[in-house]
Amino acid sequence: MFGGDAPDPEEIQRAMNQFGASGMPFDPSMMDPQMIQNIMGQFQSMMQGSDDDEPVKWDLAKQTARQSVAGQDPSVGSFASTEVDDAVRLADSWLDQATTLEAANVPVVAWSRAEWVEATMNNWREMTDPVATSLSEALTRAITEQLPGQMPEELQGAFGNMQPMMKNLGGSMFGLQLGQAIGELAQEVLSGTDTGFPIAGQRMALLPVNIEEFGDGLSVAPEQVRIYLALREAARMRLFANSPWLARDLTAMVQQYAAGINIDVSAIEDAVQNLDPTDPESMNQMFSGSMFIPEPEGAQKAAIEQLETLLALIEGWVDVVVTEASKPLESATALREMINRRRASGGPAEHAFGSLVGLDLRPRRLHDATQLWATIHESEGMEYRDAIWESQLRLPTAEDLDDPEGYVKRRETADEQSASLDDDLKKLLEGGFEEDN
Known part of the structure; x- marks a missing residue:
């Protein structure tokens, strides 16, 4: 484990006997040579040097x-x-x-x-x-x-x-x-x-x-x-x-x-x-x-x-589109329900990963996002729905997830305001305001 300075396994065992793996007296008969090798191997992986100084190996x-x-x-x-x-x-x-x-x-x-x-x-x-x-x-x-x-x-x-x-x-x-x-x-x-x-x-x-x-x-x-x-x-x-x-x-x-x-x-x-x-x-x-990561504030x-919100928008759009595309599949409805339950709850590995880096891989507002895309499709059609992804500025917000029916009206208002600002900027650059005066 440590090259020429490797400690005697019997010395390690004596020390471990006094300390105990869980605070209890240690029975050396319970530790065979293979177990000792496995323990030393794990210690070696964790403690050995590295060619770089990166904090994460x-x-x-x-x-x-x-x-x-x-x-x-x-x-x-x-x-x-x-x-x-x-x-x-x-x-x-x-x-x-x-x-x-x-x-x-x-x-x-x-x-x-x-x-x-x-x-x-x-x-x-x-x-x-x-x-x-x-x-x-x-x-x-x-x-x-x-x-x-x-x-x-x-x-x-x-x-x-x-x-x-x-x-x-x-x-x-x-x-x-x-x-x-x-x-x-x-x-x-x-x-x-x-x-x-x-x-x-x-x-x-x-x-x-x-x-x-x-x-x-x-x-x-x-x-x-x-x-x-x-x-x-x-x-x-x-x-x-x-x-x-x-x-x-x-x-x-x-x-x-x-x-x-x-x-x-x-x-x-x-x-x-x-x-x-x-x-x-x-x-x-x-x-x-x-x-080790406190709740965000x-x-x-x-x-x-x-x-x-963005993850939910992606998964909601996928859900709506795939629901339409998968109609030829006999088991599409059952598979959709299974996938959505899986997406909502996540698996043990996702929870383990999230606890380490503080990142939940599952969107919590998937149902709201699915409802939003379905509403937009029904009122405005497929082309309007998919054109939203052309720009970050058109993406629905958390407010839109709360009120799917109001998205189109809010989008129209925002577009009108943006067009008005563009016109004013164009006039300013062309000296239009001075001519008007």
Whole structure:
């Protein structure tokens, strides 16, 4: 674990015997050599040095995410890839009748869970780096100041100077937890945009193994499940492809929110005080149910509400368009209800990810957004509805979610005011006001 200065395992055992993994007397007969190796391996991952000084060990996060799906991640064969291609091709043909937005001209891929991790990790990093860095630095400070004094004397003697390890421990612990959460997400997501963000970039991606597990027990033909999910993925990608500003705005909103987060340092210090340095599992439990990010207030609350509104608008539009496009599917209604329940509640991995970075991946006003788009479609038609996505200035607001029927009137008033301002500016630039006088 520490090269030539590695401590004697028997010395570690004696120290652990006195400390106990959970405050109880330790029975050495319960720890076989393999268990010792596993514990030392986890300590090594967290404490080993790094070639960079980054507060968050992102390489460790990706490695952990990959390891969490290993052994339960069959590779995607040519048959499954063909099924995905066929489903997306059919989905696009049906969407042509349900929206004026053109199909996204992007590659179609069928990914394993590990491939999803590899393809999305950099985007997760880009979105969450500000809050991850703040949390990691606060955790490192708390560990450096408090943890050495909590270790038994024998263990301190075995490990020697712990300062170099302490420097890396906070970032490594957080990297492990974040990697585990992303790895668990990889076992739940169904497509590249399933989280609401274009996390897979300029690719239309489906995960066959997750889709198969999602369809288990639904009493729905697998091909119908696959086509319905392809419809949702293709619809979102049409939005992102036809409104390039949309993906940029989503990322910017997340980064703005994350950059302003205030970390609850006292909560981290309390958690470190209860950390058992001889029990790697306690390091996992430290993050379980813990929230080091206080409830947002003021500008932070406004920022997260703006993000939630935009995510709800995206999912609401997708719901309305896919409901129209999926009419040929016999099980479309049942699948829609299942997806909406899933979107509303979220899975365990999403909650774990949210507790780490303070970001809820599920829009809370999905029903209101769906009602808004349906109302606009009924009163103004498909072209008017889809043209709203041409500009950020036309997007509905939280006020519009409260009053869907009033959106069109408010939009007309805003357009009239904007046109009047443009006319006044034109007259000013042309000297029209002086002539009038």
